[in-house]
Amino acid sequence: MTQPGQRIRALSLRWCSDRARRRLIDPALADFQAEFASARRSGSRQRLLLTLAAGYLAIDKVLVIGGCGDLRAELGSWRPAERAGARGGVWVGLVIVALATALLEVPHLANHTDLSVWPSIYLIPQALPLSVPFGLAVAVAWTLRGAARTRKLAAAVLGVAALASAVMFANLNWLVPETNQAFRVHVVAQLDPRDDPSRPLARGVNELGWSQARERLRQIRARADTSEIRRFETSYYRRFAISVTPVAIVVLLVALAFRRDWTRGGLIGVALGVCVANYTLMWSALSFAQFDILPPIAISWIPNMTCGLAALLLAFGGRAAAATAPPASSTR
Numbered sequence: 263m264t265q266p267g268q269r270i271r272a273l274s275l276r277w278c279s280d281r282a283r284r285r286l287i288d289p290a291l292a293d294f295q296a297e298f299a300s301a302r303r304s305g306s307r308q309r310l311l312l313t314l315a316a317g318y319l320a321i322d323k324v325l326v327i328g329g330c331g332d333l334r335a336e337l338g339s340w341r342p343a344e345r346a347g348a349r350g351g352v353w354v355g356l357v358i359v360a361l362a363t364a365l366l367e368v369p370h371l372a373n374h375t376d377l378s379v380w381p382s383i384y385l386i387p388q389a390l391p392l393s394v395p396f397g398l399a400v401a402v403a404w405t406l407r408g409a410a411r412t413r414k415l416a417a418a419v420l421g422v423a424a425l426a427s428a429v430m431f432a433n434l435n436w437l438v439p440e441t442n443q444a445f446r447v448h449v450v451a452q453l454d455p456r457d458d459p460s461r462p463l464a465r466g467v468n469e470l471g472w473s474q475a476r477e478r479l480r481q482i483r484a485r486a487d488t489s490e491i492r493r494f495e496t497s498y499y500r501r502f503a504i505s506v507t508p509v510a511i512v513v514l515l516v517a518l519a520f521r522r523d524w525t526r527g528g529l530i531g532v533a534l535g536v537c538v539a540n541y542t543l544m545w546s547a548l549s550f551a552q553f554d555i556l557p558p559i560a561i562s563w564i565p566n567m568t569c570g571l572a573a574l575l576l577a578f579g580g581r582a583a584a585a586t587a588p589p590a591s592s593t594r
Contacts, residue, residue, distance in 0.1 A: 290324040347410025355401030362393035384445035387437045395508045396537050403533040406519035416516045423512035431505040443469040495558035503562045510566035517576035540565045
């Protein structure tokens with residue numbers, strides 16, 4: 263069986279410096295392969311899947327750190343087209359995220375027409391895991407075309423995507439459960455004034471932090487209800503997967519951007535299609551959980567694994583369009 267990480271190392275040969283490979287990527291890959299070999303010898307499929315997921319997340323972090331280090335060393339040499347592309351992408355991304363977040367609030371306002379508008383602010387954090395990857399996708403499609411389609415700028419957008427994933431991880435773990443609960447408490451107080459405000463409102467699945475969710479999962483497993491266990495495990499692992507969605511989508515779009523010379527509209531259309539497909543798979547995960555075909559952790563990661571596999575196939579599946587090179591100097 264081929265050791266995992268070989269294609270990632272081949273990719274690093276094209277995108278990262280020798281220093282980053284020697285000091286960061288190669289040691290991380292060696293550790294990952296050793297842990298993978300140990301998990302395979304144990305014979306536990308669950309341990310093997312967890313090792314693969316944790317290993318690839320660690321390698322992704324190392325690649326981003328190495329790419330950001332290489333990028334920082336070259337920031338002073340950015341060309342005007344790269345600077346203009348980066349500025350345009352930032353503004354487009356911010357506008358799209360703001361508009362998408364506002365649109366995601368509309369259904370909640372429509373369902374609670376008797377409430378004032380300001381309580382919907384509580385629900386902004388839960389909209390961000392959907393609106394941020396969408397905004398990043400459109401921003402990448404807007405940026406990586408023409409003279410701005412360079413490896414340097416591609417490394418920059420991958421770094422931004424990794425930062426967005428870290429923020430989404432913190433958002434889903436600490437902020438979303440509390441703001442969702444605050445919204446529910448406010449709605450109950452408005453719709454049923456007779457309810458005792460001193461009585462704590464029981465938290466649902468989306469109002470649990472990860473430590474609380476683990477405790478709830480232990481309680482559900484103790485009841486030995488297989489269908490309920492699979493649904494809750496899928497919901498639990500899906501949170502981790504959603505936090506990595508910005509990286510998964512951006513990696514695929516970067517690979518697509520270098521396959522051919524896209525028009526801006528064409529690449530934006532592809533970005534919209536990637537987002538729709540990813541979100542459809544994401545929200546279908548709970549439906550898949552009722553079929554005992556794959557472990558819940560695998561079901562939860564299907565959207566991101568699909569993006570990653572497609573990106574690898576694009577990166578190594580033939581000749582890609584060359585990155586735009588600086589124009590040669592001419593003499594008169």
